[in-house]
Amino acid sequence: xxxxxxIREQPDLVRWAxxxxxxxxxxxxxxxxxxxxxxxxxxxxALQAExxxxxxxxxxxxxxxxxxxxQRGKEIAEQLKGEESLLRQLEQQLQPLLLQVPQIPxxxxxxxxxxxxxxxLREVGRRAEFAFPPRDHVALLERQGWAEFExxxxxxxxxxxxxxxxxxLLEQALLRFALDFLYARGYTLLSASALVRPETLFATGHFPxxxxxxxxxxxxxxxxxxxxxxxxxxxxxxxxxxxxELPLRYGGISAAFRSEAGSAGRDVRGLIRxxxxxxxxQFVICEGSLEHSMALFGELLSNAEEFLQALELPYRVxxxxxxxxxxxKLIMYDLECWVPSEQRYxxxxxxxxxxxxQARRSQLRYRDPAGKLRFPHTLNxxxxxxxxxxxxxVECHQQADGRVRVPGALRPYLGxxxxxGRALSAQEAR
RNA sequence: GGAGGGUUGGCCGAGCGGUUGAAGGCAGCAGUCUUGAAAACUGCAGUGGGGUGACCUACCGGGGGUUCGAAUCCCUCACCCUCCGCCA
Numbered sequence: 001x002x003x004x005x006x007i008r009e010q011p012d013l014v015r016w017a018x019x020x021x022x023x024x025x026x027x028x029x030x031x032x033x034x035x036x037x038x039x040x041x042x043x044x045x046a047l048q049a050e051x052x053x054x055x056x057x058x059x060x061x062x063x064x065x066x067x068x069x070x071q072r073g074k075e076i077a078e079q080l081k082g083e084e085s086l087l088r089q090l091e092q093q094l095q096p097l098l099l100q101v102p103q104i105p106x107x108x109x110x111x112x113x114x115x116x117x118x119x120x121l122r123e124v125g126r127r128a129e130f131a132f133p134p135r136d137h138v139a140l141l142e143r144q145g146w147a148e149f150e151x152x153x154x155x156x157x158x159x160x161x162x163x164x165x166x167x168x169l170l171e172q173a174l175l176r177f178a179l180d181f182l183y184a185r186g187y188t189l190l191s192a193s194a195l196v197r198p199e200t201l202f203a204t205g206h207f208p209x210x211x212x213x214x215x216x217x218x219x220x221x222x223x224x225x226x227x228x229x230x231x232x233x234x235x236x237x238x239x240x241x242x243x244x245e246l247p248l249r250y251g252g253i254s255a256a257f258r259s260e261a262g263s264a265g266r267d268v269r270g271l272i273r274x275x276x277x278x279x280x281x282q283f284v285i286c287e288g289s290l291e292h293s294m295a296l297f298g299e300l301l302s303n304a305e306e307f308l309q310a311l312e313l314p315y316r317v318x319x320x321x322x323x324x325x326x327x328x329k330l331i332m333y334d335l336e337c338w339v340p341s342e343q344r345y346x347x348x349x350x351x352x353x354x355x356x357x358q359a360r361r362s363q364l365r366y367r368d369p370a371g372k373l374r375f376p377h378t379l380n381x382x383x384x385x386x387x388x389x390x391x392x393x394v395e396c397h398q399q400a401d402g403r404v405r406v407p408g409a410l411r412p413y414l415g416x417x418x419x420x421g422r423a424l425s426a427q428e429a430r
Numbered sequence: 431g432g433a434g435g436g437u438u439g440g441c442c443g444a445g446c447g448g449u450u451g452a453a454g455g456c457a458g459c460a461g462u463c464u465u466g467a468a469a470a471c472u473g474c475a476g477u478g479g480g481g482u483g484a485c486c487u488a489c490c491g492g493g494g495g496u497u498c499g500a501a502u503c504c505c506u507c508a509c510c511c512u513c514c515g516c517c518a
Contacts, residue, residue, distance in 0.1 A: 041487090041488095044488095045486065045487045048488080049486055049487070051498080054498065055497095056449080058498045058499070059448045060448090073497090073499070074498065077497085077499090197508095242440085367440075367458095371458075371459075
C-alpha cells in the first residue's frame, strides 16, 4: 500500500510504477473514486456535526421544546443513514484498488518486460567438473534409496515427495545449520505456524492476486501460507514499536505450502517444485529510510551468499527487473544455484526490500526520536528452503560412485561424516 | 464441544445513555529547583481524515442494530482468561 497523498500528488509516478511492473490498474479510475469518496466524506461529516449539535440541543432543551428537537434529530439521522451507506459503498470500491497500487521500484532497478530482462550481477564459485557423467538428483536419490517418488503419488498426488534414509538427516542438518547460522548473527529465531488468516496475506501483499497459489482449509477461515514471511510480518501488526528495538531481525522456520496453480507441467519431476516444503526465512523490520533498509538488504543478501558458500555451492546473483519483482517490492535479488543435470542455475533464494509498503498494510509503526509515528521498512530473504536446495547440493557434491560429499559446514550435524550414501556398483550406478 | 468472565490511549486502569476523546497512575516532552543528576512541583501531550484558520469529524477488539444522542443497551464475529469434557 502506498500513501494516498503520494498517489494524489504524484499520479505520474504511480502510473509509471504500474506500467513497468506490468500491473493491471487504472490509476485514473482510482483517483476519480478517491475524489468521490472525499466529497462524500465531507457531506457525511457535515451531517454528523449537525446530528451532534442537535443531540446536545435536545439534552439542554426544555420539556416543551424537546419533542420538536427529537423530531429534527430523527430527520437528520434518517438522512445521515443514506449518506453513510453511500460512503461505505464508495470506500468498498476504492479499497481493492488501493491494495493493488504497487510500490515504486528504486531507480536502480532495471526496467524490463519479463524475467528475460533480469540482470546477472555476478557468478560465484566454480561449477563442478565431473570426470564421469553426473546423475540428476532424482536418479541419485532413487539409487541411494533416499526418496519415495513412485509410491508417494498414491498418498499425495503429483508434486509430492517423501525423503528417506540419510537424506532425512541431511535435510534436518540444513535446516538446523540455517537456524544456527542466523542465531549466531543475532537473529531471533521463530518456529512459526503456516496456518494463517486471510488478512495476513493481504498484509504481505500476496493478496489480492495470489489467491490461487494458496491452499484453504475447508470449513475454516484459515489458509496455508507459502512462507514464514506471512506470519512473521503479521506478528507485530497494529503495534507501535519502540525505536530502540529496531531493527528487528527474525529467523523463522516453518512449513510452506504452494498450490503451484499455473505451473502445470513445469518441473513436475523431482524436488524442485513441490506443494509442501520447509523453509527458514530471514525477516527484518527496520527504521523507515532507504539508508537503513538498503544496508539491511545487503545484510540479508550476504547472509544467504555466505550460507551458500558454506555449502560450497556455485551460484549467481540476479537482479530482478521491474516486471518480475512483485507489487510490493522496492528492489529484489534472486540467488540461483547451479544444477549440473540441467546445466543452468535454479532459484533457491529471493531477497526483497518492500520499503514501507507492507508496514502500511500491516498497520505497523514506530515512534521516531522526535516522537513522530512512522512506518518501518520490511525485508525478507530465504535462508534455506528444502527440499529444493537438496537438488544442487546432491548434484554438485555427487561422487563417481554415487555417494555425496558433505560440505564441511554440515558435517557437525551429521556425526562428522564426509560422505553420505553407499558406493554403488558400476551396474547400479548406470 | 459445554458454562462463565473479559477486550478502553505507548503501558496499567476508571468509566450512571447526554460538557467523556475519555478520570487516575506510569512512561514521554518542556519548565522551576539543583554545580549536575535524582526527587519534588508546574505545564504540554492520543491516532486517522477534512479546513489557510478558529474548528469540524471518526476511532474505547471487528461488524451490525436500538436511540434525538452509545465506550456505556442489544445482536454477531474474533481473540484472551477460568471451569468441565475430549485429546497428540
